Amino acid sequence: MAKPPALLQLDHVSRRLSGREVLRDVSFSLQREDVLGLLGVNGAGKSTTLAIVAGVLQPDAGTVRIDDRVSNEGLCTIRARIGWVPESVPLWPELTVSESLDACGRLRGLSKPLRRMACERELARLELQAVAHRLCGQLSLGQKRRVGLAQALLHEPDLLVLDEPGNGLDPVQTAQLRELIGKLSPRRGIILSSHELAEVEAMCNRVVILHEGRVRHDAKLDGEHGKLDAQFRAIAAQPASAAA
């Protein structure tokens, strides 16, 4: 029997930003039910990779495939299968949480009954009922992150793209996030970025280490903390010239 295509496949993706080569020949894949951690120091190219996966940035070279379809073709259809939460969660501070979710549902083209159902489901799943009528601009960072996740999950995407989801969260919120990702992963593929090894190890079953815009390590996590830690440190310590 033929192997099903990868949910996400990046082939030789390169991208320059402000004259600097941020990504160089990046290739990796993600299967459904995988939680892939994109690990790297600041400036390694994690956010750029995720923005390209989410379709908000175009690669200069290479292709991004979702279920074997190139994401630049039929962009709207592809985007409908992706939920994206960038590092700085984009919210409308003047709208309440409910209004914000409803607006996202409208943008995704959900009908009124579907939208209402989806909003209630996400408010419950992310424990946001208590702040449903509060303005987004008045929420704490943890609550904002949860609203961002709710926005991304409204249309039940197959692929969830999370940029530094643990940034700014307290230990309790971090534990809740890990639990949530555990609950979400059986039905979809998740790709998240982090510069913290412990976070990736706790949430992911695969890791890709990016350094200076290149993939330096791509493997399943085997639970050997010390080995991955040593690898990450060795890669992160490499100067730019060595990475090239």
Next chain:
Amino acid sequence: MSTFTIARIDLKRLAVRPFAWTLAGIVLAMMAWQFLLGVSAFMHAQPTVPGPASGPGFTDAVVAPYLLNYIQLCLVIAPLVTMQALAGDRSAQRLALLSASGASGAHIVFGKFIARLAFLWLLLVVVATVPLVLGGATHPDWGQFGAALIATALCVAALTAIGIACSAFTPEPALAATAALLIGEALSLIDAGLRITGGEGGWLGYLALHTHLAPAMRGLVRSEDIVYFLLIVALALALAIHRAAAERERG
């Protein structure tokens, strides 16, 4: 669908911000003052007007200058209302959110344009209601009033579109407002020198807002004036759409 959703979100955001209410309050207060001054001057001038057939009527003497004053105010308030449209949303990553939600550059630009235009047209409706209140007593020339209103609405649309385009091209809202203000003022004053010297406008005259507002204020709706305003709207929005669509490539 996305266009109206974006317009709806932006209108809602405008409606809950004190900025929009403050701006509306200031504009309406200034317009009310202008109207009172106009009516007062008209009342004082009445006995000296030789005859009702040859003298300027209420529409000529009060309504047309009153609507021109609204356009003058819009040269300033349109940039203020539009400056955040794309420049502010870009820096807060909300443009990326819209883009990731499936909205195209055209959806985003049209949505933001419709929201701002709805706000400024709503103000125009309130502004236009004031002379209507005196309609029973003053017998305005309804044709002239309608023509002036159409020209004002089109001119406001053009200024809004220019503001949206400036917001698409600049990273900072303040920069967008300044650029839109300068372009609006340039269009407003471009033929001032020629008008003072009484010379022919030529292409400079064609570019000037005044050239296309003056006939409408006299009650003449010319298709070339309508085309002029629609051309500005189309050109400005096309540039903004091109820029918004290029966000994915530029990063």
